Amino acid sequence: MNDTRKNTILIVDDEKLVIMTLTQILGNEYIIYAVKDGQDAIEKAGKFLPDLILLDIIMPEMDGYAVITALKNSEKTQNIPVILLSGLSEAEYEKKGLALGAADYICKPFSPDIVRLKVKKQFEKTINSPIS
Numbered sequence: 001m002n003d004t005r006k007n008t009i010l011i012v013d014d015e016k017l018v019i020m021t022l023t024q025i026l027g028n029e030y031i032i033y034a035v036k037d038g039q040d041a042i043e044k045a046g047k048f049l050p051d052l053i054l055l056d057i058i059m060p061e062m063d064g065y066a067v068i069t070a071l072k073n074s075e076k077t078q079n080i081p082v083i084l085l086s087g088l089s090e091a092e093y094e095k096k097g098l099a100l101g102a103a104d105y106i107c108k109p110f111s112p113d114i115v116r117l118k119v120k121k122q123f124e125k126t127i128n129s130p131i132s
Contacts, residue, residue: 006031007123010050012041012067013085014059018108022054025112026119038062042070045077052122054106057086057093065100072101081122085110 011022011034019034026032033048035041038059045053053071057064064084071077081103086093094105103125104118 007051008033008048009119010035010041010044010048010053012036012038012053012059012064013056015056018056018085022115025115030119038064038067038070041067042074042077045071045080046074049077050080051126052119053080053082054119055082055084055102057084057088057097065096068097068100068102081126083118083122 006029008031009026011019011032013019013022013034014036016036019036023032023034033044033050035044036059039062041053041055044050055064055067064086068082068084071080071082082101083104083106084094084097084102085106085108086097087108089107097105103122106115106118
């Protein structure tokens with residue numbers, strides 16, 4: 001494969017430490033954009049069209065559920081896979097996120113290896129999916 005383009009990831013989290021940690025985990029393999037709130041996430045996703053979004057659920061003003069709903073309702077961003085991040089580990093929260101269109105769910109605190117594997121798996125799905 002001669003394509004050396006790095007995939008892009010938009011990280012959306014109101015906690016600077018989470019953004020820094022995810023950037024350390026993924027920054028060597030991917031181009032990282034980061035924002036701290038839901039409205040910025042929607043704007044950046046529409047502008048940069050990242051290959052993947054890592055989205056926190058619990059954020060002030062606009063939570064991750066509202067963000068993913070807006071992303072999935074936009075023709076421009078509806079096909080961008082979203083992995084939800086949350087300290088909410090109960091099954092009902094994961095179920096709600098998946099029902100709204102999330103591709104996956106990662107509980108905080110997260111393992112760097114799990115984050116890397118789930119992100120890699122999303123990119124493999126994208127590469128192997130038939131073109132519609």
